Amino acid sequence: MKPTKAIRGARTQKKAAAEQSSTKGPAPVAGVAPELVIITGMSGSGKASVLRALEDLGYYSVDNLPVDLIPTFAELVRDSASIRRAALVVDVREGPGLKKFPGLYGQIKASVPTRLLFLEADDEALMRRFSETRRPHPLSAEQSIRVSIEKERRLLGPIRALADLTINTSKFNVHDLRDFIKDKFQGAGGESNLMVYVTSFGYRHGVPPDCDLVFDARFLPNPNYIPKFKKLTGRNPAVARYIRSFPQTGEFLQRITDLLVYLLPHYVREGKSYLTVGFGCTGGHHRSVMIAEEMRRNLAGAGYNAKVSHRDIVKPV
Numbered sequence: 001m002k003p004t005k006a007i008r009g010a011r012t013q014k015k016a017a018a019e020q021s022s023t024k025g026p027a028p029v030a031g032v033a034p035e036l037v038i039i040t041g042m043s044g045s046g047k048a049s050v051l052r053a054l055e056d057l058g059y060y061s062v063d064n065l066p067v068d069l070i071p072t073f074a075e076l077v078r079d080s081a082s083i084r085r086a087a088l089v090v091d092v093r094e095g096p097g098l099k100k101f102p103g104l105y106g107q108i109k110a111s112v113p114t115r116l117l118f119l120e121a122d123d124e125a126l127m128r129r130f131s132e133t134r135r136p137h138p139l140s141a142e143q144s145i146r147v148s149i150e151k152e153r154r155l156l157g158p159i160r161a162l163a164d165l166t167i168n169t170s171k172f173n174v175h176d177l178r179d180f181i182k183d184k185f186q187g188a189g190g191e192s193n194l195m196v197y198v199t200s201f202g203y204r205h206g207v208p209p210d211c212d213l214v215f216d217a218r219f220l221p222n223p224n225y226i227p228k229f230k231k232l233t234g235r236n237p238a239v240a241r242y243i244r245s246f247p248q249t250g251e252f253l254q255r256i257t258d259l260l261v262y263l264l265p266h267y268v269r270e271g272k273s274y275l276t277v278g279f280g281c282t283g284g285h286h287r288s289v290m291i292a293e294e295m296r297r298n299l300a301g302a303g304y305n306a307k308v309s310h311r312d313i314v315k316p317v
Contacts, residue, residue: 034078034112037087037185038070040101040159041119042152043138044129046169046177047089050119053181054087062088067097071104074111092138092152102158118156118163122210123149125170167273170210171197171309183305184273194264195274196299196306200234200292202284205312211278215256217287220249224286233313234289243290253291257298264304284312 037054039047048063055061060083065073067090077086092098108114121129123146130137130145137148160166165184169177180195201208203218223229223239232239243249260277267275279295281287292308299306 033084034080035085036074036077036108036112036114037085037117038108038114039087039089039117039119040091040156040163041117042121042126042149042156043092044126044133045119045121046172046174047091047119049174049177050117050181051087051089053178054185056178057182057185059085059087062086064089064091064093067094067100067104070101071107071111074108074114078112092155098155098159102162105162115164116159116162118160118166120160120166120168122168122170165273168210171276171307176307180273194268194272194304196260196264196304197274197276198292198296198299198306198308199276199278200284200288200308200310200312201278201280202282202288202312203280204283207280208276208278208311211276213260213275214278214280215291217252217279217281217291220252220281220287221246222282222287224283229286232286233310234286234291235293235310235313239286240290240293243287249291253294253298256295257302260295260299261302284310289313 037059039050039054041047051061051063060077062073065088070088070090073086073088077083090098090101094101105114105116126149127145137145137152139148139151143151167180172180176195199208199211203216207214220243223232223234223242226242229236229239229242234240234243264275277295279288279291281289289310292310296306296308
């Protein structure tokens with residue numbers, strides 16, 4: 001839906017409601033407080049997917065609304081008899097007008113309860129997505145995608161500082177992101193709102209920069225030195241049984257599980273939406289893979305949303 005059409009329709013609705021009752025104004029939808037969600041962030045970070053997810057939850061959705069119209073749109077949401085929750089996207093497609101947004105944001109929040117959602121992703125993830133879709137970057141004219149991404153980060157810096165929720169979508173696929181948004185905005189309580197990403201890696205290739213917590217599994221006996229295990233991974237049942245056969249493996253898993261189950265509720269109370277936990281071994285093929293798989297199961301058994309990935313194996317075996 002084009003923004004101008006959406007605004008025109010909403011203005012007509014507001015005018016009709018005002019004519020119907022000049023003193024009482026529009027009757028609010030029972031039990032539903034007005035709310036506006038403004039989605040912004042890096043190009044390629046998943047803003048369109050978030051907007052669709054909110055639309056599925058009943059939010060009136062508008063993409064690429066001009067910044068100058070957002071205060072008016074907020075007033076319409078506040079006064080509308082039928083549209084109580086709305087979501088809109090504003091980003092660098094706005095051009096020079098985007099610079100006005102930080103100054104207008106206070107005015108918008110004063111009009112209607114508003115949440116600013118900022119989406120970002122690592123440079124490598126953004127570059128991969130642009131390569132896969134073969135779409136040009138909105139700032140890309142005569143410059144490379146990487147240069148455009150760097151420029152966009154600078155332009156969005158003042159807006160990012162205002163965000164109520166910042167989400168790095170590097171590890172999300174489309175379905176993960178939509179599920180995350182639905183969990184977050186449906187109001188589900190407790191630990192279920194926290195997504196835990198468990199990843200294995202090899203220290204030989206460096207520690208993943210997005211890990212919040214890192215644990216070293218190199219103290220465990222290395223299956224790489226056993227010829228029949230060398231070309232397999234920790235997802236292979238025989239390799240997993242071998243690693244599990246050592247008493248320190250079970251104790252390590254139990255102690256780390258207890259630590260995480262203790263820490264995660266505290267992260268939730270501090271407003272953290274996702275946590276990345278890394279397990280490393282030398283090459284990232286055997287010990288860290290097995291430990292990460294077990295940890296995902298342990299956290300899922302404790303009631304947490306947990307996903308596992310393995311950075312340094314080509315395919316699971």
